[in-house]
Amino acid sequence: xxxxxxxxxxxxxxxxxxxxxxxxxxxxxxxxxxxxxxxxxxxxxxxxxxxxxxxxxxxxxxxxxxxxxxxxxxxxxxxxxxxxxxxxxxxxxxxxxxxxxxxxxxxxxxxxxxxxxxxxxxxxxxxxxxxxxxxxxxxxxxxxxxxxxxxxxxxxxxxxxxxxxxxxxxxxxxxxxxxxxxxxxxxxxxxxxxxxxxxxxxxxxxxxxxxxxxxxxxxxxxxxxxxxxxxxxxxxxxxxxxxxxxxxxxxxxxxxxxxxxxxxxxxxxxxxxxxxxxxxxxxxxxxxxxxxxxxxxxxxxxxxxxxxxxxxxxxxxxxxxxxxxxx
Amino acid sequence: xxxxxxxxxxxxxxxxxxxxxxxxxxxxxxxxxxxxxxxxxxxxxxxxxxxxxxxxxxxxxxxxxxxxxxxxxxxxxxxxxxxxxxxxxxxxxxxxxxxxxxxxxxxxxxxxxxxxxxxxxxxxxxxxxxxxxxxxxxxxxxxxxxxxxxxxxxxxxxxxxxxxxxxxxxxxxxxxxxxxxxxxxxxxxxxxxxxxxxxxxxxxxxxxxxxxxxxxxxxxxxxxxxxxxxxxxxxxxxxxxxxxxxxxxxxxxxxxxxxxxxxxxxxxxxxxxxxxxxxxxxxxxxxxxxxxxxxxxxxxxxxxxxxxxxxxxxxxxxxxxxxxxxxxxxxxxxxxxxxxxxxxxxxxxxxxxxxxxxxxxxxxxxxxxxxxxxxxxxxxxxxxxxxxxxxxxxxxxxxxxxxxxxxxxxxxxxxxxxxxxxxxxxxxxxxxxxxxxxxxxxxxxxxxxxxxxxxxxxxxxxxxxxxxxxxxxxxxxxxxxxxxxxxxxxxxxxxxxxx
Numbered sequence: 159x160x161x162x163x164x165x166x167x168x169x170x171x172x173x174x175x176x177x178x179x180x181x182x183x184x185x186x187x188x189x190x191x192x193x194x195x196x197x198x199x200x201x202x203x204x205x206x207x208x209x210x211x212x213x214x215x216x217x218x219x220x221x222x223x224x225x226x227x228x229x230x231x232x233x234x235x236x237x238x239x240x241x242x243x244x245x246x247x248x249x250x251x252x253x254x255x256x257x258x259x260x261x262x263x264x265x266x267x268x269x270x271x272x273x274x275x276x277x278x279x280x281x282x283x284x285x286x287x288x289x290x291x292x293x294x295x296x297x298x299x300x301x302x303x304x305x306x307x308x309x310x311x312x313x314x315x316x317x318x319x320x321x322x323x324x325x326x327x328x329x330x331x332x333x334x335x336x337x338x339x340x341x342x343x344x345x346x347x348x349x350x351x352x353x354x355x356x357x358x359x360x361x362x363x364x365x366x367x368x369x370x371x372x373x374x375x376x377x378x379x380x381x382x383x384x385x386x387x388x389x390x391x392x393x394x395x396x397x398x399x400x401x402x403x404x405x406x407x408x409x410x411x412x413x414x415x416x417x418x419x420x421x422x423x424x425x426x427x428x429x430x431x432x433x434x435x436x437x438x439x440x441x442x443x444x445x446x447x448x449x450x451x452x453x454x455x456x457x458x459x460x461x462x463x464x465x466x467x468x469x470x471x472x473x474x475x476x477x478x479x480x481x482x483x484x485x
Numbered sequence: 486x487x488x489x490x491x492x493x494x495x496x497x498x499x500x501x502x503x504x505x506x507x508x509x510x511x512x513x514x515x516x517x518x519x520x521x522x523x524x525x526x527x528x529x530x531x532x533x534x535x536x537x538x539x540x541x542x543x544x545x546x547x548x549x550x551x552x553x554x555x556x557x558x559x560x561x562x563x564x565x566x567x568x569x570x571x572x573x574x575x576x577x578x579x580x581x582x583x584x585x586x587x588x589x590x591x592x593x594x595x596x597x598x599x600x601x602x603x604x605x606x607x608x609x610x611x612x613x614x615x616x617x618x619x620x621x622x623x624x625x626x627x628x629x630x631x632x633x634x635x636x637x638x639x640x641x642x643x644x645x646x647x648x649x650x651x652x653x654x655x656x657x658x659x660x661x662x663x664x665x666x667x668x669x670x671x672x673x674x675x676x677x678x679x680x681x682x683x684x685x686x687x688x689x690x691x692x693x694x695x696x697x698x699x700x701x702x703x704x705x706x707x708x709x710x711x712x713x714x715x716x717x718x719x720x721x722x723x724x725x726x727x728x729x730x731x732x733x734x735x736x737x738x739x740x741x742x743x744x745x746x747x748x749x750x751x752x753x754x755x756x757x758x759x760x761x762x763x764x765x766x767x768x769x770x771x772x773x774x775x776x777x778x779x780x781x782x783x784x785x786x787x788x789x790x791x792x793x794x795x796x797x798x799x800x801x802x803x804x805x806x807x808x809x810x811x812x813x814x815x816x817x818x819x820x821x822x823x824x825x826x827x828x829x830x831x832x833x834x835x836x837x838x839x840x841x842x843x844x845x846x847x848x849x850x851x852x853x854x855x856x857x858x859x860x861x862x863x864x865x866x867x868x869x870x871x872x873x874x875x876x877x878x879x880x881x882x883x884x885x886x887x888x889x890x891x892x893x894x895x896x897x898x899x900x901x902x903x904x905x906x907x908x909x910x911x912x913x914x915x916x917x918x919x920x921x922x923x924x925x926x927x928x929x930x931x932x933x934x935x936x937x938x939x940x941x942x943x944x945x946x947x948x949x950x951x952x953x954x955x956x957x958x959x960x961x962x963x964x965x966x967x968x969x970x971x972x973x974x975x976x977x978x979x980x981x982x983x984x
Contacts, residue, residue, distance in 0.1 A: 354851045355844045362841060365830040372790055372827055373841040373894070374813040433832055 186426040186438055187474075191445040198448060202455040210455075212333055214447055216402075219326075219340035220245070220395030222443045225418045225425075226347040227384075227391035229439040232422060233351070234384040235364035235431030236283060236290045241392035241418060242411035243298035244275050247305035249396030249406035253314040256322045256400075264316075265325060268397040269390055275301055276389020280382030298415070305408030315405040326401035336398045343391070347436045360384060365432030420467060421446050424474045446470075492517035492552060492649060492680045493538065493569075499546035500533055500704075507533045509704045510547070515649075515682060515697075520675050522683040522691040522712065525701035526724050526913035534701070535651045535684045539571035540564030570642030571651045578634055580627025584620050585609035588640045612640050616670055632663035639670060649680040656690060661775060668694055686911070688717045700724055721914055733946030734925045739767035746933040747787075747817065747902045752796035754786035757957045759796070764902060764933040769924065771948030772937045773973045779957040780937045781822050784904045787935075788812050788819040800902065813842050816901035820891045820908050822937070824884075828891050831880040835872060836862045838879050838890055842898040865893040870919050885916025892923060902933045909943065921947060941970050953977050 198205040224241050231238045248268040256264025275297060282293045316322045326336040351357040362370035363377045371377050395414075400406035425442025427434025446467065453463040493515040500508040508530045515521045523531040536542045538549065540558030549556050551567055558564040561571060578587045585605050594604040606622060613620050618636045621629070626637055635655060642650050652671070656664045671681050671694055685691050691698060691712065698715055700707040700723040707723045747764040756779045764770050772780045785791040787798050789808040798805045800815045809819070821827035830838050839862045840847060847858045862875055871889035872882055879887060888908060895903055905924065909917045924947060928934050938944050944951055951968040953961040953976035961976035 353853060353855075355848045355853055356851060358837060358841070358844055358853065361833060361837070362830055365833055366826075368827050369821075369829060370841070372788070372809050372819060372821055374810045374898075375841070376810060432830070 187424055187442045187445055188438075191441050191448065194445060194448045194452065198452045198455070202452070205451070205455055208332065210451070212337070214444070214451055215337040215340070216334045218443060218447045219334070219336035220399050221414065221418055221421065221447075222340050222440055223343050223398070224388070224391050224395045224414065225421045225439050225443050226344050226436050227388040228418055228422050229425075229427050229434055229436050230347065230351065230360055230384045231388045232427050232429060233364045233431060233434045234360045234381050235367060236381055236384060237294065237429070238276075238279065238385060238388045238392075239291065239294040239415055240275060240279060240298040240301060241388060242413070242415035243301035243305065244272050244389055244392040244411070245396040245399075245414050246406075246408045246411035247301050247308075247396070248272050248393035249400035249410065250305055250309045250314045250408040252393075252397040253316045253322070253400045253404075253406040254309070257314070257316045257319050261319065261322045261325065264322060265397055268393045268400075270393075272389040272391070272393025272396075273386055274389070275393075276386035277382065279389065280385035283385065284378035284381050302409065309408045311409075313405055313407050314400075316400070317404055320404065322401050323404050324401075326398040334402075336402060339394070339398065343394075344436060344440050351436055356380070356383070361432060363431075417446065418443075420471050423478075424470055426474065426478065428478055429475075490517045490552075491515065491550075492519075494550040495534070495538070495547075496550060497547035498534065498537060498544045498549075500530075500537065500542070500544050506704050508537075508544070511701070511704070511706055512547075513699050513706060513709055515680060517680050518675055518678050519696040520671060520681045520683060520694050521697045521699065522685060522695035523699050523701060524685065524688065524691055524720055524724065526915065529701040529724070529913075530704040531684045531701050532653055535571065535653050535682060538564070538649075538682065539569055539651045541571065565645050565647070568646060568648040569651065570645060570647035570649070571653065572635065572638045572642060572655060573653050578626045578637055581625055583623055584626055584629075584637045584640070585622050587626055587637050588612070588644045590641070592645065608644070609640070612643055616640060616643065617673075618670075630663075632666075635667065636670075639667075643674075647679075649682065650674065651682045651684070653684045654686060655683070656685070656687060663776075664690070688720050691720070692717065724914060734922045736769070736925055736947065736949065737767075737929050739765055739769075739928070739949055743767050746800065747935070748799040749787055750797050750799065752783070752786055752793055752798065754782060754791055754793040756782035757786055757793075760957075760959055761796075762952060762959060764935055766901070766931045766933050767928055768950065769928050769934040769936055769948045771944035771951040771968075772935060772954060773941060773944050773951055774954035774977050776939065778954040778977065780954050781906055782957070783954065784819065784906055784935060784937060788817060788904060790819065790821075813898055816899065818842065818895040818898050818900040818903055820888075820895055820903070820905045822906040822910070824887050824891055829879045829887060832878050834876045835866075835879055835882070835890055836875040839865055839875075839893045839897060842894055861897060862893070865897040866890070868896060869893045869923055883913070883916075885912045885919070888912050888916065888920065892920070896927070900932065902935065903927070904935045904937075906937045907939065908936070909938070909940075941973050944968075944973070945970065955979055 204210055224245065228238060228241065248271045251271055252264040252268030255267040279294050279297055282288050283290045326334065328335040330338060351360060359370065359375045359380045362373065362375050363380045367377050396406070396411065421443030422439045423429060424445060425438035427439060449466060450463060453460060491514045495511060495513040495515070498508050498511045511530070511534060523534060525531045533542065537544050540561045540563055543559065556567055558567070579590065582590070588609055589605050594601045594608060609622060616639065618640065620633060620636055626634055655667055671683070675681055683691065683695060692715065695712040697709065698712045698720065699709040700720060702724060743765040745763045746766050749760060749762045752760045760783055762770070772783070774780050782791065786793045789805060789812050793807060800817055803815060805811050805815055805817070825831065830841070836859065840858050844853060847854050847861060859875070866872060866875070869889045869892045871893055872886045879890060882890065908924070909920055912920065924934055924936070936944065936948060945968060951963040951973060952959050953963065953973055955977055960979070963972055
């Protein structure tokens with residue numbers, strides 16, 4: 159009677175265990191983040207220095223900005239894989255325009271590209287009913303291709319216009335303007351999602367699109383808006399990083415897409431839509447950054463870093479799937 | 486096999502989900518060759534018990550004795566090996582496979598490691614013929630109607646030589662004719678020595694089919710006895726633990742000169758051809774018909790949830806634009822047929838579910854006024870006697886409370902017309918009464934109601950006027966005493982002679 163043993167293992171319990179998991183899931187990524195933070199403070203002398211922390215924030219500014227908007231897209235039931243391509247192309251385009259016209263024109267050009275691509279994504283997904291994963295993947299090829307043509311595959315440099323650097327690298331209270339922009343956008347996204355009617359509709363659209371529509375929500379419009387915000391955020395991140403180093407390469411965003419998605423999902427936002435939160439995305443991105451920073455400070459082989467990230471991502475998704483299982 | 490032999494003895498089963506005691510010391514002897522029904526309100530534990538018997542969930546206490554031998558099932562697969570099969574409320578087939586492929590999934594006849602398709606087909610035809618089913622063998626089951634899919638499930642149980650079949654709410658989604666056919670199969674299966682455990686909400690069905698009835702209340706057995714000794718009223722009294730008639734609240738006739746609040750003129754839509762109807766303020770109009778007659782299609786077209794190709798819907802002298810948003814702003818709200826698929830945001834709090842359609846009235850500059858929202862949501866839930874746990878996710882509520890939540894959402898949007906599609910489906914008897922009183926009370930206060938129900942009794946009990954649909958058209962209008970169970974059925978089946 160082996161069956162008796164199997165059932166004996168779960169006395170009254172799968173639901174209790176599941177609730178505990180759900181609870182841990184809610185505190186979520188904050189716990190491993192704090193553990194990593196404290197551990198690194200002890201292990202490495204240089205970790206807890208203001209300069210190292212400010213550097214982490216500065217370097218993560220672009221990723222967190224994109225991830226905040228990406229969280230909205232995922233909660234609304236979409237997925238945006240074109241963010242890396244938009245990031246690269248918008249950065250390069252803004253550098254081109256900044257060096258040929260002016261800094262404000264460069265910034266505006268970059269953001270406009272993001273808005274246009276985002277709107278296109280939204281319309282393709284909602285009007286033409288193309289699966290978001292496929293539509294935005296295809297869009298990323300198109301955008302990356304245009305970027306390569308426009309820049310002829312070259313690094314675009316803006317060294318002749320150092321004022322372009324002020325956009326992202328101006329220090330205020332010891333922290334760069336890029337980091338301040340990131341903080342502002344995270345707060346905006348939190349308010350948008352948590353306090354506004356739009357935010358409610360985002361959750362409703364992703365949680366149950368049919369119910370939302372019957373309840374009077376213009377689901378398609380909401381989804382288009384989230385894609386537009388995502389495109390703009392990716393473009394802003396591209397402009398920020400171009401400004402920071404006064405140069406940009408259209409193909410530089412290849413890994414950004416997956417870094418951002420890792421941060422969002424490790425943070426606990428569901429890829430199935432309807433659930434998630436911006437603060438957790440921010441912590442998720444910072445956690446991923448801490449791991450990288452830690453490997454760096456400790457001088458460990460970066461290949462182990464990739465393995466670690468992969469395992470963490472699988473754990474995050476597995477935990478989510480497990481806590482969703484209803485009896 | 487003697488009629489008195491106990492096929493399955495349920496002994497002292499207990500099961501908890503978190504703090505909820507779903508089953509408590511439940512003992513039931515199930516006799517071989519009998520049809521044994523479990524009845525009870527939602528949450529009484531009958532489905533849980535069915536799932537434990539079929540190995541889907543494991544009990545915390547107690548055990549099962551199968552033909553005198555103590556057994557424990559760790560999975561449905563083990564239960565199946567012991568001859569127990571479950572046909573669940575929601576069909577669980579692989580939609581892209583054909584009927585024979587589903588029936589023999591996992592036990593395919595093989596030859597040299599390959600599926601022997603010829604043998605599989607022959608075996609399938611034999612099973613289907615024995616059961617009296619007419620099932621296409623080459624169509625993907627996803628394309629079959631629900632009733633046929635259920636037949637595939639039954640065949641799957643038979644193909645595995647199941648001696649005991651657990652049917653969990655088998656007829657909830659079937660039309661009258663399909664129900665009759667399924668009943669025939671149950672009877673012939675029992676007559677050939679098989680045992681059937683029937684979990685059902687439909688007391689008429691239970692009394693017609695079952696030899697023995699067990700009534701469950703709050704996870705405990707109230708009684709187990711011969712079905713012949715019971716009536717619908719006696720079963721309800723046991724389920725509720727008190728005696729109530731199936732009386733509906735008294736309805737006041739709507740004033741004949743009350744203004745028309747909803748006018749549908751010559752509406753054409755997929756499944757609907759040329760429907761015209763009117764609903765007056767304070768009037769409850771029942772929409773009857775068989776499953777597939779086009780009732781849900783009609784209300785979805787009226788509400789703008791499905792596109793219409795011709796005709797118009799007029800509310801308060803304005804033609805509706807044909808989308809749900811426009812309908813809501815004109816004061817028309819819909820309580821959809823399937824609350825899980827079309828109604829609820831299951832993982833969001835009750836508060837957000839209730840306020841969804843009224844957020845524009847509770848916001849300033851796009852920001853939700855949370856104090857106002859909380860207050861008005863509590864008021865609306867109070868009006869429907871709904872839950873007070875506004876921060877719980879909707880999925881945590883019982884079926885009745887979920888339905889009340891949707892009523893609260895509808896009322897909060899201050900409708901002049903309420904379209905309720907099967908508002909009491911899957912709702913326990915107590916909550917049904919609450920919903921009836923709510924509908925009648927709101928109508929008395931001037932609301933126009935268009936009510937769809939598969940339970941003719943419910944339509945008769947609530948509606949002032951009954952429209953009967955068949956084949957996408959309204960084929961009869963029955964007012965007052967004209968509306969009887971037989972006149973509605975006659976019109977729905979098309980057996981009525983022209984007057």
